[in-house]
Amino acid sequence: MNGYGGNVLRLNLSTGEVKVQPLGVEMAREWIGQRGFIAKILWDELKPGIDPLGPDNKLVMSTGPLAGTLVPAGGKVSFGAKSPATGIYGESCMGGHIAAEMKYAGYDVIILEGAAAKPSYLYIEDDKVEIRDAAHVWGKGAMQAEKALKDELGEDFQICTIGPAGEKLVKYACISHDFGRQAGRTGMGTVMGSKNIKAIAICGSKSIPLADMTTAVAKGKEMLKGCFAKENLDEWQDYGTAGVPVWANKIGAFPTKNFQSSYLEGNEALDGKIMREKMVINDKGCFGCPSPCGKYCYVKEYDVYTEGPEYETTALIAGSCVFTDIEQVGYMNYLCDEMGLDTISAGNVIGFAMECFEKGIITTEQVGREIKFGDVDSFKFLAEQITTRQGIGNVLAEGVKYAAEQFGRGSTNFAIQIKGLEWSGYESRSAPSNMLAYMTCDLGAHHSRAWSVTHDMAVGRKVLEGKAQKVVELQHIRPFFDLIGCCRLQWVEIGFELEHYPEIFRYITGFDYSQDDLMKISEKVWNLTRAFAWREIEDYGRKYDYPPARFYEEAVTSGPNAGDTLTKEALEYLLDDYYNLRGWNKNGLPTREKLEQMGLGFVVQELQGLSRKL
Ligand code: SF4
Incomplete structure (x- = not known):
C-alpha cells in the first residue's frame, strides 16, 4: 500500500499471541493514519465503561502515511487508549525516530491488548516479534532504561520506555523516547505500565512504496528547500520553544504561581539565549527535521544531561511553581523525564500543592515537611513522593482534580484542569x-x-x-x-505553507484528496x-x-x-x-x-x- 507499512501488529500480552493483519485500503482512505486510526480502533474495540488500567483497555501506537518518507519532519507517532487521567479518549503524540522505524518494520499500527504477567518489553525486528523479560530494566529511569536496552540491542533499534511513574500507575505518566522526547499527555505511560510493558524496541529494514516516486522526491526536495528559505528558521533552530517564555510573559500569558497571575517577575532569566549560553550542548531534531528545535543540555550545577526544557515544561515548572533560574528548571525537567512524569501535569500538580500548603489547606503533618513555591527541594520531594506514591504523593499521583476533591476547602476552584487533564502552558483569561x-x-x-x-x-x-x-x-x-x-x-x-502537505500526500499515497x-x-x-x-x-x-x-x-x-x-x-x-x-x-x-x-x-x-x- 503506497505510503503505508501496510500492516497492523496486534499483541495479546495476556496470552502471548502475536498477529499481523493487513491495514486495508479502506481504513487508510477513510481515516488517513495515526490519530485517525487510533480513534477508529478505540471506538470499534473498546467496550464502554472498561477500567482504563485493566486488561480490557488497549494501547494503540500509530503513525501516518508521511512518516518515514522524504517529507520534512515526518517523524511523528501517537499513542492512544481510554485515558486513566480523564476516563475519556486519550492520545498523545511524540517525535524522535521511532515512527519511521515502525514503518520500516512494516507496521502502521501496533495494538497492545491484555496485560503481561510480569515486567516485559517488546522486541520488534521486522517480522520477528517477541515479548521479552524486562526484569533487568524494571525500576530504572526512562532514559536509563532506554540506554540499557540500546546497549543490549544495538544502536539500530529505536526504543520507547516508561519510567518508575508509569510502573507505579501515576495517572500522568508519559512514554519517553530518544532521550528526552515524550508522549506526555493523558497518561499513556500509565496504560503502558498497567500492561507491565517497560519498553517497545523496534528495528526495521523494509522500504515504503510511494504512489509516484519521481514527483514525490521532487516535491520533497522542494519542501525541504522551502523550509530552509524561511526567514525565521535560524532563530527557531537556535532557541526552539525555549525562546517563548519571555514573549509569553511580556504579553501576560505565562502561567504564574498556579495560574494566579500571567506574569512572572524575573522571567527574563529563563530566556532561550541564557539557556543556550549556560546549558545547551547541541541542537537535536526528530527524523527528517529541517529545523531541529530540541536542545540537548548539560546542567552543570546539578551534573545532569537533559533535553530541554522546552516551553511547556518551563511554563508549568518555572511559571506555575515560581522558579527563575534556568539551570534549576533544567534539573527539575531532568528529574521528571527520568521518573517518567509528564512535565505539564507534574508542574501543574506540584504548583497546586504548593498553593494548598501556602493557604493552609494541607499541612506539614500531611506532607511530611514544609513545601513552598520557588524551592527546588520542595519540587524534588513532591515529584519523588508522587512517583513512588508515598504519603501525600499517593493523592497527588491521581491528578489535580482528584487531589482537590480530597483536600476540599475551595481548592477545586484553583485545580487548573478541564475534564481531569491538567492545563498546559498559557494563562488565558486575557485570550x-x-x-x-x-x-x-x-x-x-x-x-x-x-x-x-x-x-x-x-x-x-x-x-x-x-x-x-x-x-x-x-x-x-x-x-x-x-x-x-x-x-x-x-x-x-x-x-511553511499548509498547502504543500495535501499535494505531497497525493504523490505518496495516491489518494486524490x-x-x-x-x-x-x-x-x-x-x-x-x-x-x-x-x-x-x-x-x-x-x-x-x-x-x-x-x-x-x-x-x-x-x-x-x-x-x-x-x-x-x-x-x-x-x-x-x-x-x-x-x-x-x-x-x-x-x-x-x-x-x-x-x-x-x-x-x-x-x-x-x-x-x-x-
Ligand atoms: Fe518538530 Fe522540533 Fe521534532 Fe523538528 S525537532 S520535528 S520542529 S518537534
Whole structure:
C-alpha cells in the first residue's frame, strides 16, 4: 500500500499471541493514519465503561502515511487508549525516530491488548516479534532504561520506555523516547505500565512504496528547500520553544504561581539565549527535521544531561511553581523525564500543592515537611513522593482534580484542569479564543489541538465574536498533522505553507484528496472522539467544558493583564457560538444529522443502543 507499512501488529500480552493483519485500503482512505486510526480502533474495540488500567483497555501506537518518507519532519507517532487521567479518549503524540522505524518494520499500527504477567518489553525486528523479560530494566529511569536496552540491542533499534511513574500507575505518566522526547499527555505511560510493558524496541529494514516516486522526491526536495528559505528558521533552530517564555510573559500569558497571575517577575532569566549560553550542548531534531528545535543540555550545577526544557515544561515548572533560574528548571525537567512524569501535569500538580500548603489547606503533618513555591527541594520531594506514591504523593499521583476533591476547602476552584487533564502552558483569561480552545479540546486542557493566543492579540483580546470560528478552524488543521505523521511546527513556527502537505500526500499515497477533503476527515475524527466521551459518560456535555472557577471568579494578580478575568457570560457565549458552528446541540453533543453527515452512522447506531438522546 503506497505510503503505508501496510500492516497492523496486534499483541495479546495476556496470552502471548502475536498477529499481523493487513491495514486495508479502506481504513487508510477513510481515516488517513495515526490519530485517525487510533480513534477508529478505540471506538470499534473498546467496550464502554472498561477500567482504563485493566486488561480490557488497549494501547494503540500509530503513525501516518508521511512518516518515514522524504517529507520534512515526518517523524511523528501517537499513542492512544481510554485515558486513566480523564476516563475519556486519550492520545498523545511524540517525535524522535521511532515512527519511521515502525514503518520500516512494516507496521502502521501496533495494538497492545491484555496485560503481561510480569515486567516485559517488546522486541520488534521486522517480522520477528517477541515479548521479552524486562526484569533487568524494571525500576530504572526512562532514559536509563532506554540506554540499557540500546546497549543490549544495538544502536539500530529505536526504543520507547516508561519510567518508575508509569510502573507505579501515576495517572500522568508519559512514554519517553530518544532521550528526552515524550508522549506526555493523558497518561499513556500509565496504560503502558498497567500492561507491565517497560519498553517497545523496534528495528526495521523494509522500504515504503510511494504512489509516484519521481514527483514525490521532487516535491520533497522542494519542501525541504522551502523550509530552509524561511526567514525565521535560524532563530527557531537556535532557541526552539525555549525562546517563548519571555514573549509569553511580556504579553501576560505565562502561567504564574498556579495560574494566579500571567506574569512572572524575573522571567527574563529563563530566556532561550541564557539557556543556550549556560546549558545547551547541541541542537537535536526528530527524523527528517529541517529545523531541529530540541536542545540537548548539560546542567552543570546539578551534573545532569537533559533535553530541554522546552516551553511547556518551563511554563508549568518555572511559571506555575515560581522558579527563575534556568539551570534549576533544567534539573527539575531532568528529574521528571527520568521518573517518567509528564512535565505539564507534574508542574501543574506540584504548583497546586504548593498553593494548598501556602493557604493552609494541607499541612506539614500531611506532607511530611514544609513545601513552598520557588524551592527546588520542595519540587524534588513532591515529584519523588508522587512517583513512588508515598504519603501525600499517593493523592497527588491521581491528578489535580482528584487531589482537590480530597483536600476540599475551595481548592477545586484553583485545580487548573478541564475534564481531569491538567492545563498546559498559557494563562488565558486575557485570550478568549485560547480559553475556548482549552475548554473544547477533546483530551482536556491541552494546547495541541488549537492554540490561538496570537489571534486574540491580533483581533482584540476583549472581542468574543469570531473567536469560536478560529478555534474550529485550528482544531481541524493542527490535528491534521497528527493524521499524516508530520510535525506541525514547520507550519506553526517557521511559516511553511499548509498547502504543500495535501499535494505531497497525493504523490505518496495516491489518494486524490484536496485540502478541504483532508480537513473534513480531520473534522470527522473530531466528532468521533467527542462521541467517544459521550459513550463513556452518560451525562457528558457542556458542563465538562467549563474551566475552573479561578478563571472567571478571580482576576489576574499582576503584569500587563492585571485585573483581567473572563466572565461566566463570556464563556457561555463562546460555547454557544462554538457548538453552533460545529453543528452540535446546546449541550455540546453531536446531533444525529451531524454524525450522519460526517459518515459516522455507526456512531449513531451505537449511541442509540445506549439510549443516548440524539
Ligand atoms: Fe521534532 Fe522540533 Fe523538528 Fe518538530 S520542529 S520535528 S518537534 S525537532
